[in-house]
Amino acid sequence: MVTSKKGSALTLVMHASVLFLVILWTIPTAGLFISSIRDKDQLSVSGWWTALSTSEQRLVERALDPTHQQFEEGRWVIKGNLMGNSDGEVVRFGVSSLQPEAHAVGEVVDRKGKQIQVFANGDYTISSDEEMSGRRGDRIFFTAEIPPRFTLDNYREVLSSEGLGQSFINSLTVTIPATIIPILIAAFAAYALAWMKFPGRALLIAGVVGLLVVPLQMSLIPLLKTYNLVGEFFGVGSKTYVGIWLAHTGFGLPLAVYLLRNYIAGLPGEIIESARVDGASDFDIFRKIILPLSFPALASFAIFQFLWVWNDLLVAMVFLGNNEEHLVLTGRLRELLGSRGGNWEILTASAFITIIVPLCVFFGLQRYLVRGLLAGSVK
Known part of the structure:
Protein backbone atom coordinates (compact mmCIF):
# COMPACT_ATOMS: atom_id res chain seq x y z
CA MET A 1 0.00 0.00 0.00
CA VAL A 2 2.86 2.36 0.86
CA THR A 3 4.57 1.49 -2.40
CA SER A 4 1.39 2.30 -4.30
CA LYS A 5 1.13 5.73 -2.66
CA LYS A 6 4.78 6.47 -3.42
CA GLY A 7 4.30 5.36 -7.01
CA SER A 8 1.21 7.52 -7.49
CA ALA A 9 2.96 10.53 -5.95
CA LEU A 10 5.98 10.02 -8.20
CA THR A 11 3.71 9.76 -11.24
CA LEU A 12 1.92 12.94 -10.25
CA VAL A 13 5.22 14.81 -9.87
CA MET A 14 6.41 13.51 -13.23
CA HIS A 15 3.21 14.58 -14.99
CA ALA A 16 3.36 18.00 -13.34
CA SER A 17 6.97 18.44 -14.45
CA VAL A 18 6.14 17.49 -18.03
CA LEU A 19 3.17 19.87 -18.03
CA PHE A 20 5.38 22.67 -16.69
CA LEU A 21 7.97 22.09 -19.43
CA VAL A 22 5.27 22.02 -22.12
CA ILE A 23 3.84 25.33 -20.89
CA LEU A 24 7.32 26.81 -20.61
CA TRP A 25 8.06 26.03 -24.26
CA THR A 26 4.57 26.90 -25.53
CA ILE A 27 4.36 30.41 -24.08
CA PRO A 28 7.12 31.92 -26.29
CA THR A 29 5.60 30.30 -29.38
CA ALA A 30 2.16 31.66 -28.52
CA GLY A 31 3.66 35.08 -27.93
CA LEU A 32 5.40 34.94 -31.31
CA PHE A 33 2.16 34.07 -33.09
CA ILE A 34 0.15 36.78 -31.33
CA SER A 35 2.82 39.34 -32.19
CA SER A 36 2.75 38.28 -35.84
CA ILE A 37 -0.94 39.21 -36.22
CA ARG A 38 -0.85 42.47 -34.22
CA ASP A 39 -0.85 45.95 -35.70
CA LYS A 40 2.76 47.10 -36.14
CA ASP A 41 2.21 50.37 -34.24
CA GLN A 42 0.86 48.54 -31.20
CA LEU A 43 3.58 45.89 -31.45
CA SER A 44 6.29 48.54 -31.23
CA VAL A 45 4.97 50.05 -27.97
CA SER A 46 3.59 47.12 -25.98
CA GLY A 47 4.23 43.42 -25.37
CA TRP A 48 2.17 40.56 -26.76
CA TRP A 49 0.62 39.87 -23.35
CA THR A 50 -1.23 43.22 -23.67
CA ALA A 51 -2.71 42.27 -27.05
CA LEU A 52 -6.28 42.09 -25.73
CA SER A 53 -6.11 45.32 -23.74
CA THR A 54 -6.22 48.95 -24.82
CA SER A 55 -2.77 50.39 -25.49
CA GLU A 56 -1.70 53.97 -24.90
CA GLN A 57 0.32 55.49 -27.73
CA ARG A 58 2.03 58.84 -28.13
CA LEU A 59 1.53 60.07 -31.67
CA VAL A 60 2.07 63.20 -33.72
CA GLU A 61 0.15 64.36 -36.76
CA ARG A 62 0.37 67.44 -38.91
CA ALA A 63 -2.85 69.38 -39.33
CA LEU A 64 -4.19 70.38 -42.73
CA ASP A 65 -2.34 73.25 -44.37
CA PRO A 66 -3.92 76.73 -44.68
CA THR A 67 -5.21 75.99 -48.18
CA HIS A 68 -8.02 74.00 -46.46
CA GLN A 69 -9.22 76.89 -44.28
CA GLN A 70 -12.77 78.15 -44.54
CA PHE A 71 -14.42 81.36 -43.37
CA GLU A 72 -17.13 80.59 -40.78
CA GLU A 73 -18.95 83.03 -38.53
CA GLY A 74 -16.34 85.75 -38.92
CA ARG A 75 -13.27 83.50 -38.36
CA TRP A 76 -10.94 81.47 -40.52
CA VAL A 77 -11.21 77.78 -39.54
CA ILE A 78 -9.35 74.54 -40.38
CA LYS A 79 -11.07 71.28 -39.38
CA GLY A 80 -9.79 67.72 -39.51
CA ASN A 81 -9.29 64.51 -37.57
CA LEU A 82 -6.09 63.18 -36.04
CA MET A 83 -7.16 59.53 -35.91
CA GLY A 84 -7.99 59.09 -39.58
CA ASN A 85 -9.76 55.76 -40.03
CA SER A 86 -8.37 54.31 -36.81
CA ASP A 87 -10.43 53.65 -33.71
CA GLY A 88 -9.32 55.20 -30.47
CA GLU A 89 -9.78 58.01 -28.02
CA VAL A 90 -7.52 61.02 -27.49
CA VAL A 91 -6.81 61.63 -23.78
CA ARG A 92 -4.19 64.44 -23.89
CA PHE A 93 -2.63 66.69 -26.50
CA GLY A 94 0.02 69.35 -26.96
CA VAL A 95 1.37 71.75 -29.55
CA SER A 96 5.05 71.40 -28.60
CA SER A 97 7.39 68.42 -28.62
CA LEU A 98 8.62 69.50 -25.19
CA GLN A 99 5.11 69.24 -23.72
CA PRO A 100 3.22 66.67 -25.79
CA GLU A 101 0.62 66.07 -23.04
CA ALA A 102 0.23 69.59 -21.71
CA HIS A 103 -3.49 70.01 -22.41
CA ALA A 104 -6.70 68.10 -21.78
CA VAL A 105 -9.09 67.29 -24.61
CA GLY A 106 -11.54 70.09 -25.31
CA GLU A 107 -9.17 72.76 -23.99
CA VAL A 108 -8.53 75.79 -26.24
CA VAL A 109 -4.83 76.53 -26.72
CA ASP A 110 -3.50 79.84 -28.05
CA ARG A 111 -0.49 79.55 -30.35
CA LYS A 112 0.86 82.37 -32.51
CA GLY A 113 -2.50 84.08 -32.85
CA LYS A 114 -4.35 80.82 -33.55
CA GLN A 115 -6.65 78.82 -31.28
CA ILE A 116 -6.23 75.02 -31.37
CA GLN A 117 -8.78 72.64 -29.88
CA VAL A 118 -8.69 68.82 -29.92
CA PHE A 119 -11.60 66.54 -28.97
CA ALA A 120 -11.67 62.96 -27.67
CA ASN A 121 -12.71 61.44 -31.00
CA GLY A 122 -9.68 63.02 -32.72
CA ASP A 123 -11.48 65.99 -34.30
CA TYR A 124 -9.52 69.23 -34.14
CA THR A 125 -10.25 72.84 -34.93
CA ILE A 126 -7.71 75.56 -35.72
CA SER A 127 -9.23 79.06 -35.90
CA SER A 128 -7.94 82.60 -36.32
CA ASP A 129 -9.34 86.08 -36.72
CA GLU A 130 -7.03 86.68 -39.65
CA GLU A 131 -6.50 84.54 -42.71
CA MET A 132 -3.80 81.93 -42.01
CA SER A 133 -0.75 81.57 -44.23
CA GLY A 134 2.03 79.07 -44.72
CA ARG A 135 2.77 75.94 -46.70
CA ARG A 136 2.42 73.37 -43.93
CA GLY A 137 -0.03 72.74 -41.13
CA ASP A 138 0.75 72.85 -37.43
CA ARG A 139 2.04 69.75 -35.68
CA ILE A 140 -0.23 68.35 -32.98
CA PHE A 141 1.12 65.92 -30.41
CA PHE A 142 -1.40 63.68 -28.70
CA THR A 143 -1.76 60.60 -26.53
CA ALA A 144 -4.47 58.17 -27.58
CA GLU A 145 -5.89 54.98 -26.15
CA ILE A 146 -6.07 52.52 -29.03
CA PRO A 147 -8.19 49.33 -28.84
CA PRO A 148 -6.48 46.07 -29.82
CA ARG A 149 -6.08 45.59 -33.57
CA PHE A 150 -5.23 42.36 -35.37
CA THR A 151 -4.25 42.09 -39.00
CA LEU A 152 -2.80 39.73 -41.60
CA ASP A 153 -0.95 42.55 -43.35
CA ASN A 154 2.32 41.40 -41.80
CA TYR A 155 2.02 38.03 -43.53
Whole structure:
Protein backbone atom coordinates (compact mmCIF):
# COMPACT_ATOMS: atom_id res chain seq x y z
CA MET A 1 0.00 0.00 0.00
CA VAL A 2 2.86 2.36 0.86
CA THR A 3 4.57 1.49 -2.40
CA SER A 4 1.39 2.30 -4.30
CA LYS A 5 1.13 5.73 -2.66
CA LYS A 6 4.78 6.47 -3.42
CA GLY A 7 4.30 5.36 -7.01
CA SER A 8 1.21 7.52 -7.49
CA ALA A 9 2.96 10.53 -5.95
CA LEU A 10 5.98 10.02 -8.20
CA THR A 11 3.71 9.76 -11.24
CA LEU A 12 1.92 12.94 -10.25
CA VAL A 13 5.22 14.81 -9.87
CA MET A 14 6.41 13.51 -13.23
CA HIS A 15 3.21 14.58 -14.99
CA ALA A 16 3.36 18.00 -13.34
CA SER A 17 6.97 18.44 -14.45
CA VAL A 18 6.14 17.49 -18.03
CA LEU A 19 3.17 19.87 -18.03
CA PHE A 20 5.38 22.67 -16.69
CA LEU A 21 7.97 22.09 -19.43
CA VAL A 22 5.27 22.02 -22.12
CA ILE A 23 3.84 25.33 -20.89
CA LEU A 24 7.32 26.81 -20.61
CA TRP A 25 8.06 26.03 -24.26
CA THR A 26 4.57 26.90 -25.53
CA ILE A 27 4.36 30.41 -24.08
CA PRO A 28 7.12 31.92 -26.29
CA THR A 29 5.60 30.30 -29.38
CA ALA A 30 2.16 31.66 -28.52
CA GLY A 31 3.66 35.08 -27.93
CA LEU A 32 5.40 34.94 -31.31
CA PHE A 33 2.16 34.07 -33.09
CA ILE A 34 0.15 36.78 -31.33
CA SER A 35 2.82 39.34 -32.19
CA SER A 36 2.75 38.28 -35.84
CA ILE A 37 -0.94 39.21 -36.22
CA ARG A 38 -0.85 42.47 -34.22
CA ASP A 39 -0.85 45.95 -35.70
CA LYS A 40 2.76 47.10 -36.14
CA ASP A 41 2.21 50.37 -34.24
CA GLN A 42 0.86 48.54 -31.20
CA LEU A 43 3.58 45.89 -31.45
CA SER A 44 6.29 48.54 -31.23
CA VAL A 45 4.97 50.05 -27.97
CA SER A 46 3.59 47.12 -25.98
CA GLY A 47 4.23 43.42 -25.37
CA TRP A 48 2.17 40.56 -26.76
CA TRP A 49 0.62 39.87 -23.35
CA THR A 50 -1.23 43.22 -23.67
CA ALA A 51 -2.71 42.27 -27.05
CA LEU A 52 -6.28 42.09 -25.73
CA SER A 53 -6.11 45.32 -23.74
CA THR A 54 -6.22 48.95 -24.82
CA SER A 55 -2.77 50.39 -25.49
CA GLU A 56 -1.70 53.97 -24.90
CA GLN A 57 0.32 55.49 -27.73
CA ARG A 58 2.03 58.84 -28.13
CA LEU A 59 1.53 60.07 -31.67
CA VAL A 60 2.07 63.20 -33.72
CA GLU A 61 0.15 64.36 -36.76
CA ARG A 62 0.37 67.44 -38.91
CA ALA A 63 -2.85 69.38 -39.33
CA LEU A 64 -4.19 70.38 -42.73
CA ASP A 65 -2.34 73.25 -44.37
CA PRO A 66 -3.92 76.73 -44.68
CA THR A 67 -5.21 75.99 -48.18
CA HIS A 68 -8.02 74.00 -46.46
CA GLN A 69 -9.22 76.89 -44.28
CA GLN A 70 -12.77 78.15 -44.54
CA PHE A 71 -14.42 81.36 -43.37
CA GLU A 72 -17.13 80.59 -40.78
CA GLU A 73 -18.95 83.03 -38.53
CA GLY A 74 -16.34 85.75 -38.92
CA ARG A 75 -13.27 83.50 -38.36
CA TRP A 76 -10.94 81.47 -40.52
CA VAL A 77 -11.21 77.78 -39.54
CA ILE A 78 -9.35 74.54 -40.38
CA LYS A 79 -11.07 71.28 -39.38
CA GLY A 80 -9.79 67.72 -39.51
CA ASN A 81 -9.29 64.51 -37.57
CA LEU A 82 -6.09 63.18 -36.04
CA MET A 83 -7.16 59.53 -35.91
CA GLY A 84 -7.99 59.09 -39.58
CA ASN A 85 -9.76 55.76 -40.03
CA SER A 86 -8.37 54.31 -36.81
CA ASP A 87 -10.43 53.65 -33.71
CA GLY A 88 -9.32 55.20 -30.47
CA GLU A 89 -9.78 58.01 -28.02
CA VAL A 90 -7.52 61.02 -27.49
CA VAL A 91 -6.81 61.63 -23.78
CA ARG A 92 -4.19 64.44 -23.89
CA PHE A 93 -2.63 66.69 -26.50
CA GLY A 94 0.02 69.35 -26.96
CA VAL A 95 1.37 71.75 -29.55
CA SER A 96 5.05 71.40 -28.60
CA SER A 97 7.39 68.42 -28.62
CA LEU A 98 8.62 69.50 -25.19
CA GLN A 99 5.11 69.24 -23.72
CA PRO A 100 3.22 66.67 -25.79
CA GLU A 101 0.62 66.07 -23.04
CA ALA A 102 0.23 69.59 -21.71
CA HIS A 103 -3.49 70.01 -22.41
CA ALA A 104 -6.70 68.10 -21.78
CA VAL A 105 -9.09 67.29 -24.61
CA GLY A 106 -11.54 70.09 -25.31
CA GLU A 107 -9.17 72.76 -23.99
CA VAL A 108 -8.53 75.79 -26.24
CA VAL A 109 -4.83 76.53 -26.72
CA ASP A 110 -3.50 79.84 -28.05
CA ARG A 111 -0.49 79.55 -30.35
CA LYS A 112 0.86 82.37 -32.51
CA GLY A 113 -2.50 84.08 -32.85
CA LYS A 114 -4.35 80.82 -33.55
CA GLN A 115 -6.65 78.82 -31.28
CA ILE A 116 -6.23 75.02 -31.37
CA GLN A 117 -8.78 72.64 -29.88
CA VAL A 118 -8.69 68.82 -29.92
CA PHE A 119 -11.60 66.54 -28.97
CA ALA A 120 -11.67 62.96 -27.67
CA ASN A 121 -12.71 61.44 -31.00
CA GLY A 122 -9.68 63.02 -32.72
CA ASP A 123 -11.48 65.99 -34.30
CA TYR A 124 -9.52 69.23 -34.14
CA THR A 125 -10.25 72.84 -34.93
CA ILE A 126 -7.71 75.56 -35.72
CA SER A 127 -9.23 79.06 -35.90
CA SER A 128 -7.94 82.60 -36.32
CA ASP A 129 -9.34 86.08 -36.72
CA GLU A 130 -7.03 86.68 -39.65
CA GLU A 131 -6.50 84.54 -42.71
CA MET A 132 -3.80 81.93 -42.01
CA SER A 133 -0.75 81.57 -44.23
CA GLY A 134 2.03 79.07 -44.72
CA ARG A 135 2.77 75.94 -46.70
CA ARG A 136 2.42 73.37 -43.93
CA GLY A 137 -0.03 72.74 -41.13
CA ASP A 138 0.75 72.85 -37.43
CA ARG A 139 2.04 69.75 -35.68
CA ILE A 140 -0.23 68.35 -32.98
CA PHE A 141 1.12 65.92 -30.41
CA PHE A 142 -1.40 63.68 -28.70
CA THR A 143 -1.76 60.60 -26.53
CA ALA A 144 -4.47 58.17 -27.58
CA GLU A 145 -5.89 54.98 -26.15
CA ILE A 146 -6.07 52.52 -29.03
CA PRO A 147 -8.19 49.33 -28.84
CA PRO A 148 -6.48 46.07 -29.82
CA ARG A 149 -6.08 45.59 -33.57
CA PHE A 150 -5.23 42.36 -35.37
CA THR A 151 -4.25 42.09 -39.00
CA LEU A 152 -2.80 39.73 -41.60
CA ASP A 153 -0.95 42.55 -43.35
CA ASN A 154 2.32 41.40 -41.80
CA TYR A 155 2.02 38.03 -43.53
CA ARG A 156 0.92 39.65 -46.80
CA GLU A 157 3.98 41.90 -46.77
CA VAL A 158 6.33 38.97 -46.22
CA LEU A 159 4.67 36.61 -48.71
CA SER A 160 4.44 39.28 -51.41
CA SER A 161 8.10 40.28 -51.14
CA GLU A 162 10.14 39.84 -54.30
CA GLY A 163 12.25 36.68 -54.54
CA LEU A 164 10.66 34.86 -51.59
CA GLY A 165 9.53 31.91 -53.71
CA GLN A 166 13.00 31.43 -55.20
CA SER A 167 14.56 31.59 -51.73
CA PHE A 168 12.10 28.95 -50.51
CA ILE A 169 13.17 26.63 -53.34
CA ASN A 170 16.84 27.38 -52.59
CA SER A 171 16.33 26.37 -48.95
CA LEU A 172 14.75 23.08 -50.02
CA THR A 173 17.62 22.53 -52.48
CA VAL A 174 20.10 22.94 -49.64
CA THR A 175 18.18 21.14 -46.89
CA ILE A 176 17.00 17.91 -48.52
CA PRO A 177 20.41 16.69 -49.82
CA ALA A 178 22.15 17.99 -46.67
CA THR A 179 19.82 15.75 -44.64
CA ILE A 180 19.97 12.62 -46.80
CA ILE A 181 23.74 12.53 -47.49
CA PRO A 182 24.95 12.41 -43.84
CA ILE A 183 22.28 9.82 -42.99
CA LEU A 184 23.52 7.48 -45.73
CA ILE A 185 27.19 7.89 -44.77
CA ALA A 186 26.52 7.64 -41.04
CA ALA A 187 24.42 4.50 -41.41
CA PHE A 188 27.30 2.60 -43.04
CA ALA A 189 29.78 3.95 -40.47
CA ALA A 190 27.50 3.14 -37.54
CA TYR A 191 27.04 -0.46 -38.65
CA ALA A 192 30.79 -0.91 -39.02
CA LEU A 193 31.49 0.58 -35.59
CA ALA A 194 28.78 -1.52 -33.96
CA TRP A 195 29.17 -5.01 -35.49
CA MET A 196 32.36 -5.21 -37.54
CA LYS A 197 35.59 -5.98 -35.69
CA PHE A 198 38.72 -4.21 -36.91
CA PRO A 199 41.77 -2.56 -35.30
CA GLY A 200 41.24 0.95 -33.94
CA ARG A 201 37.46 0.72 -33.67
CA ALA A 202 37.42 2.00 -30.07
CA LEU A 203 39.60 4.98 -31.06
CA LEU A 204 37.24 5.84 -33.90
CA ILE A 205 34.26 5.77 -31.55
CA ALA A 206 36.11 8.04 -29.11
CA GLY A 207 36.98 10.37 -31.98
CA VAL A 208 33.32 10.61 -33.02
CA VAL A 209 32.32 11.52 -29.47
CA GLY A 210 35.09 14.11 -29.33
CA LEU A 211 33.94 15.76 -32.57
CA LEU A 212 30.54 16.42 -30.98
CA VAL A 213 32.05 19.20 -28.85
CA VAL A 214 33.91 21.01 -31.67
CA PRO A 215 32.26 24.44 -32.23
CA LEU A 216 31.03 24.97 -35.75
CA GLN A 217 32.41 28.52 -35.89
CA MET A 218 35.98 27.31 -35.30
CA SER A 219 35.93 25.00 -38.29
CA LEU A 220 34.25 27.29 -40.84
CA ILE A 221 37.35 29.15 -42.02
CA PRO A 222 39.70 26.14 -42.43
CA LEU A 223 36.88 24.17 -44.04
CA LEU A 224 36.15 26.95 -46.52
CA LYS A 225 39.85 27.32 -47.39
CA THR A 226 40.17 23.58 -47.96
CA TYR A 227 37.09 23.55 -50.15
CA ASN A 228 38.38 26.49 -52.22
CA LEU A 229 41.69 24.71 -52.79
CA VAL A 230 39.93 21.54 -53.87
CA GLY A 231 37.55 23.57 -56.04
CA GLU A 232 40.45 25.30 -57.80
CA PHE A 233 42.16 21.97 -58.40
CA PHE A 234 39.02 20.42 -59.97
CA GLY A 235 37.77 23.64 -61.53
CA VAL A 236 34.65 23.91 -59.36
CA GLY A 237 33.40 27.31 -58.15
CA SER A 238 33.21 28.01 -54.43
CA LYS A 239 29.66 29.41 -54.36
CA THR A 240 27.83 26.21 -55.29
CA TYR A 241 25.36 23.89 -53.62
CA VAL A 242 27.96 21.11 -53.51
CA GLY A 243 30.04 23.07 -51.03
CA ILE A 244 27.23 23.67 -48.58
CA TRP A 245 26.05 20.05 -48.89
CA LEU A 246 29.52 18.85 -47.94
CA ALA A 247 29.77 21.40 -45.13
CA HIS A 248 26.49 20.37 -43.53
CA THR A 249 27.42 16.72 -44.02
CA GLY A 250 30.66 17.24 -42.12
CA PHE A 251 28.97 19.14 -39.30
CA GLY A 252 26.17 16.60 -38.96
CA LEU A 253 28.12 13.34 -39.24
CA PRO A 254 29.40 13.11 -35.62
CA LEU A 255 25.91 13.28 -34.12
CA ALA A 256 24.51 10.99 -36.81
CA VAL A 257 27.18 8.33 -36.27
CA TYR A 258 26.81 8.57 -32.49
CA LEU A 259 23.01 8.15 -32.52
CA LEU A 260 22.92 5.42 -35.14
CA ARG A 261 25.81 3.48 -33.62
CA ASN A 262 24.08 3.39 -30.21
CA TYR A 263 20.87 2.19 -31.79
CA ILE A 264 22.41 -0.44 -34.06
CA ALA A 265 24.60 -1.77 -31.23
CA GLY A 266 21.44 -2.36 -29.21
CA LEU A 267 19.81 -4.59 -31.83
CA PRO A 268 19.61 -8.33 -31.01
CA GLY A 269 22.90 -9.98 -31.93
CA GLU A 270 21.18 -13.30 -32.57
CA ILE A 271 19.53 -11.92 -35.72
CA ILE A 272 22.85 -10.81 -37.19
CA GLU A 273 24.64 -14.02 -36.24
CA SER A 274 21.86 -16.11 -37.77
CA ALA A 275 22.11 -14.13 -41.00
CA ARG A 276 25.85 -14.70 -41.11
CA VAL A 277 25.40 -18.41 -40.54
CA ASP A 278 22.97 -18.46 -43.49
CA GLY A 279 25.70 -16.94 -45.66
CA ALA A 280 24.60 -13.33 -45.76
CA SER A 281 27.32 -10.76 -46.37
CA ASP A 282 27.76 -7.62 -44.29
CA PHE A 283 26.17 -5.56 -47.03
CA ASP A 284 23.13 -7.90 -47.16
CA ILE A 285 22.78 -7.76 -43.38
CA PHE A 286 23.01 -3.98 -43.45
CA ARG A 287 20.53 -3.57 -46.30
CA LYS A 288 17.93 -6.19 -45.36
CA ILE A 289 18.10 -6.22 -41.56
CA ILE A 290 19.82 -3.18 -40.08
CA LEU A 291 18.21 -0.44 -42.18
CA PRO A 292 14.58 -1.56 -41.66
CA LEU A 293 15.12 -2.01 -37.90
CA SER A 294 16.97 1.32 -37.60
CA PHE A 295 14.23 3.51 -39.03
CA PRO A 296 13.40 5.17 -35.65
CA ALA A 297 17.01 6.28 -35.22
CA LEU A 298 17.23 7.43 -38.83
CA ALA A 299 14.03 9.45 -38.43
CA SER A 300 15.18 11.04 -35.17
CA PHE A 301 18.41 12.26 -36.73
CA ALA A 302 16.58 13.40 -39.87
CA ILE A 303 14.46 15.71 -37.68
CA PHE A 304 17.52 17.26 -36.04
CA GLN A 305 19.46 17.65 -39.26
CA PHE A 306 16.52 19.05 -41.21
CA LEU A 307 15.73 21.64 -38.52
CA TRP A 308 19.37 22.65 -38.24
CA VAL A 309 19.95 23.08 -41.97
CA TRP A 310 16.58 24.75 -42.66
CA ASN A 311 17.14 27.38 -39.96
CA ASP A 312 20.81 27.92 -40.78
CA LEU A 313 22.04 31.32 -41.91
CA LEU A 314 25.75 31.36 -41.04
CA VAL A 315 26.87 28.39 -43.13
CA ALA A 316 24.66 29.50 -46.03
CA MET A 317 26.19 32.98 -46.03
CA VAL A 318 29.72 31.55 -45.96
CA PHE A 319 29.33 28.91 -48.69
CA LEU A 320 26.63 30.49 -50.91
CA GLY A 321 26.99 34.23 -50.31
CA ASN A 322 24.29 36.87 -50.77
CA ASN A 323 23.68 36.61 -54.49
CA GLU A 324 20.05 36.46 -55.58
CA GLU A 325 20.48 33.14 -57.37
CA HIS A 326 21.45 31.18 -54.23
CA LEU A 327 19.97 33.27 -51.38
CA VAL A 328 18.21 30.98 -48.88
CA LEU A 329 14.97 31.75 -47.05
CA THR A 330 16.61 32.88 -43.81
CA GLY A 331 18.83 35.28 -45.75
CA ARG A 332 15.85 36.69 -47.65
CA LEU A 333 13.88 37.30 -44.49
CA ARG A 334 16.89 38.94 -42.88
CA GLU A 335 16.98 41.47 -45.71
CA LEU A 336 13.29 42.29 -45.14
CA LEU A 337 14.12 43.49 -41.63
CA GLY A 338 16.05 46.46 -42.94
CA SER A 339 19.48 47.70 -41.95
CA ARG A 340 18.54 48.21 -38.29
CA GLY A 341 16.39 45.10 -37.83
CA GLY A 342 13.62 46.99 -36.03
CA ASN A 343 10.65 45.77 -38.04
CA TRP A 344 9.23 43.47 -35.40
CA GLU A 345 6.07 42.76 -37.37
CA ILE A 346 8.18 41.40 -40.25
CA LEU A 347 10.35 39.39 -37.87
CA THR A 348 7.46 37.65 -36.12
CA ALA A 349 5.53 36.90 -39.31
CA SER A 350 8.69 35.62 -40.98
CA ALA A 351 9.40 33.34 -38.03
CA PHE A 352 6.04 31.60 -38.39
CA ILE A 353 6.40 31.28 -42.15
CA THR A 354 9.81 29.61 -41.79
CA ILE A 355 8.61 27.03 -39.25
CA ILE A 356 5.79 25.66 -41.41
CA VAL A 357 7.98 23.12 -43.22
CA PRO A 358 9.96 22.03 -40.11
CA LEU A 359 6.69 21.54 -38.22
CA CYS A 360 5.39 19.25 -40.96
CA VAL A 361 8.62 17.22 -40.81
CA PHE A 362 8.57 17.08 -37.00
CA PHE A 363 4.96 15.98 -36.64
CA GLY A 364 5.40 13.46 -39.43
CA LEU A 365 8.39 11.80 -37.71
CA GLN A 366 7.97 12.70 -34.03
CA ARG A 367 6.73 9.24 -32.99
CA TYR A 368 10.18 7.89 -33.84
CA LEU A 369 12.07 10.68 -32.08
CA VAL A 370 12.08 9.41 -28.50
CA ARG A 371 12.66 5.80 -29.53
CA GLY A 372 15.66 6.84 -31.61
CA LEU A 373 17.20 9.08 -28.95
CA LEU A 374 16.85 6.53 -26.13
CA ALA A 375 18.17 3.68 -28.21
CA GLY A 376 21.20 2.05 -26.65
CA SER A 377 20.95 4.03 -23.42
CA VAL A 378 19.50 1.11 -21.44
CA LYS A 379 20.64 -2.47 -21.71
